[in-house]
Each structure stands twice: as C-alpha cells, then as structure tokens.
Amino acid sequence: MTSSTIRRRVAVVAEKVRLHGNEEEHEQTNNWCNRDLIPLPPKRRSWGWFNYFGYWAISSLNISNWQSPNTYLAQGLSVPQSMMVIVLGRLLITLFSSLVAWCGLKWHIGFTIQNRFSWGLRGSYIPLLQRVLLNFIWTAVQCWNGGRLMAVCLTALWPSFATMHNFLPKSMQETTTAYQFVGFILFWVLSTPFLLIRPEKFKLPFQVVCIYCGVGMVCMMIWALAVAKGVGPLWHTGETVPATSHFNVSWLIMSGINQMVGSIAAGITNGSDFSRYSRSWQHYIGGSTMSALVVGTLVSFIGLVTTSAAQTIYGEVYWNPPDLLMVMMDNGHGSSKARAGVFFLSLGFCLTAMFENVCGNAVAGGIDLAGMFPRYIDIRRGAILTFLAAWIVQPWQLVNKATTFVNVLSSFSVFLAPLIGIMVVDFYLVRRLKIRLSHLYRSHDSIYWFTSGFNWRAVPAWLCGWAPTVGGLAYAARGATDGPKALYKLYYMAFLLGFFISSIIFYTLSSVFPPVGLGEFDETDVYGTFTPEEAAKIGVVTTMGLVEAIHSGEDDGLGLQSELDKTCGMKGEVNTL
Known part of the structure; x- marks a missing residue:
C-alpha cells in the first residue's frame, strides 16, 4: 500500500469522523468552533430558576457535603464554629460562582471560550488542560464513590452480595474487593446512557x-x-483545639473556609458553561443562590444531626452514609423493613452522585475537550471520552491506596483560584463587560490573538497567584506538621490569596501594557445570539434589524448593506490556525 493511498484513506476516515454543523444556524465547524462552542442562541437557552436550583442542589446533596462538619470538628472546632465555617464558605461560593457565571449570562459563551479573551486563543489551552486532567480524575473517583452506594443498594436487595467471593486477581485485592468492584461497574454502566x-x-x-434525595435525607434525619x-x-461537641496546636481558632476557621470554597473551585471555574443555558440572569441568580447557599448549608446540618443521633443509637460515630446505611441494615437484622428503607435511601444518594458526576464532571470535561479539538469532539463525544478515562485512571488505586494523591487533588484550588481571579478582573475591570464575539472564533486579524496566540500578561499573573501557597500544599498533602508555620498560614488562605494576587497583577499589567481592542464589541449580531431586547440593551443590531432597515429605506449612505454583507460573510467563513 503506497503512502498516498494511506493518506487518502486517513483523509476519508477523518472526514467521516469530523463534526458537521448547520451553517444556517451559524454552527460552522473549524479549528476554533463547533455547535457546542458558539454563543447559544435563544432557542437553546431553556433553563429556568428551578433547573439551576436542581443543578446546585445535586452538587450539594452529596456525601462530601454531608460529611463537611466532620472535617472541622476533627480539627478542634466546636459545632457552632463548624457551622459558621460552612455558612461563610457557602456565601463565598455563591459570590464567586455568580461573578464567573455572568459572562455566560451576558454573552452566552462558556468557560472554554471565556478564557480566550484572557489568555489568547492558544493560551486558553493552559487552563483547559488543567480542567481536562481534573475532570478525568474526578469522574473516576466519583464513579468509585457512587459504586459504593450502588453496592449498598444491591446488598439491600440480596444480603449475600456483601459476602460474595473475591474473584479479583491478587494485584487488585490489595486495593479493592469484588463487592466494591461490581458496584463500580454497575454504577458506571447505568450512568453512561x-x-x-x-x-x-x-x-x-x-x-x-x-x-428524591432531599426528601430521603430529611426522612433519614427524622428517623x-x-x-x-x-x-x-456529638451535637454538643465543644472547642477541642489541643494546647500543643501551632494554630489558634481563628486560623483553623480560615483553613476551614479555604477548604470549603476550594472543594468546589472546579465547579466555580466553569460556571459560565451552564449559566449560558439560562433564559435570563434572574433565573440563574435566583435558583443558584437559593440552592448553593440554603441547600448546601442544610445538607451539612442534616448530616451533623443524623450522625449525632446515630451515635446514641449505635454507640459509634458514622460520618460516611454508606457505612451508616449498612449498620442500619445489620441492626435491623436484615428484615424486609430495614432493607427496604436502606435501599430507597442509598438509591437517593446514588442517583445524586450519578447526575452530579455526569453533569459536573463528564459533561464539563466534554466541553473542555470540545474546546481543544472542536473539529472532532463535541460535548457528547467529550463526555464519553471522559467517562472511558475512568478505567485508565483506576480509581480503586487512588481512593484506597494513594491517599496523598487524592489530598493533592482536593487542594487543586491552589491553581484554580488564580485562574478565577484573572477571569473576573479581565471581564469586569479590564474589558468593562464588553467582548467582541466574532474575534473569539478566528485567528486571523483577531484582537484576541495577542502575541502568537498568547496573552503574555496572564502567565506571570497566574504563576504569582499560586507560587506563595504551593509550599504549604506540599507539606499539607503528605500530612507533615513540621514545616515552616508561615507556609501553612499562606496555604490556609490559598483561595483568597491566589484570587487577589493574580487579579492585582493581571490588572496592573493590563493597565501598563493595555491590549488592543478594549471596549470593542461586534455592532451586529453575527451568531444570532441575542433576543431583540438583549440586542437593544447591549447596543447590537441583529441581522434581521439590518434587513428591515435596508428595506425601509433607512440606509441613506450609512453603509447598512455593506454591514449586512460583512456579517453574512463572517457567518460562513472557515477559520484556520
């Protein structure tokens, strides 16, 4: 077979795999754009306030949020202090997520595109690569945690399932059991559709x-x-900070708030990926604020009350819901009532873990992969690839063995907080909420090409944002307590410190060396993005508006026809690197 024949066949396969969009709907597919990356048109913006309430509720109705008070109680804080950390942390989460999401609400673009005007078209791959790596690993870890809940469901149906023969090879028996592995497989398979x-x-x-899950949690607490x-x-736990502790209560509270916000930093970062689906900003702000703040706090409260009451019942503290559910079933002597109750409760937790993983990790990973390979990957293909990566990551090794690695992942907000700082200060202060959408999807004559596709201002701002805190992360990740006290203090403020350092440096560099195109935006609606009301508010003329103006004889030498021709040409152009 000649080389020309091979190239020809490869070209045929590539053409079949390549995505194709509806050109009439501005869904052209090229090196920078496909259907899932364009600014969302009004007909695809279907989420209302309750959808955002549900989106944030699913990210709150989970095991980690249920166990949050345990983290702070274990550090020596009292119950009131732990709940104060949770409330303050939730307030900050609501604030930062709203700041990041506003770009999606106003211009209807997601995180993938949002980074192009801050980092440059090629530079945007730096934050994308971080997100893709996190999505791969957290999807796998969440599949494993969801598999544990699935195993509880199966045990409630068939009690002998928990004592099944461990048929796994010896290399895997050190880190998992057949009971857990079957639950993981079933959770993964049921999530895939x-x-x-x-x-x-x-x-x-x-x-x-x-x-379902919210009612289940309340029923569990009432029972x-x-x-x-x-x-x-447990409810009456007081302050128990050891006298030998290097840090007082104030620093422990600061550490708790940093952990609280940092644990959901990945979800804050890509807020615009989902805010762009909103029918209006009121739907997003109302639904997400009510849910992220109220539901998030209530779940931690319910977890604390339930665990405390269960301590009276069983004589031990069970923070992990799968462990508590198994004890509930055992103490019910495997009766049909106990098994039925445990099945429906564990199913609620399991479904929440499933949709949180699909939406928050797999779909988010799909969007990021689409931004890196827009010719061949859309959200659906990217989500499937992210889910398949769970088998490569092998979460049973990470969760049950490599605890240090999981701790590092949990602290990855050290690197994400500076990203958020750059995104926020660039959108609000540097660009004054104005973006030229058409220049985000092409490399030639784009104001967002900067220098060879990179905005050099973002790189030092990001590096300086995490440099002071990464030392404390290195000590904390391996559980060391003998490091310099100053490094730990910097790490306890990692999220806020990284956010403000990067914000200030980026703003300073952008003021001293202003990039071209500040304050510019497309005067015509190139992608059919805006409703007439939105267009009028922003000052953008829709294509239909140009046509009507020309037909009504309002051109009068103003060049409306040439503007229309220019807009139509921009819709169909094929962009190259």
Missing part, C-alpha cells in the same frame, strides 16, 4: 433527583431523631 443527553435537556433529571429520642452527644 445519560451522557447522550444534551445539557439543555437536563431539566427533568435535576428536578426528580434533587427532590434518627425519633429512635435516639434526641440529637445525641
């Missing part, structure tokens, strides 16, 4: 799952309080 649903169609799953006849001793 939901990857085929486009984000604008996620409304019903959000509604069903958040109501525990009724059986224990009170809250239990």
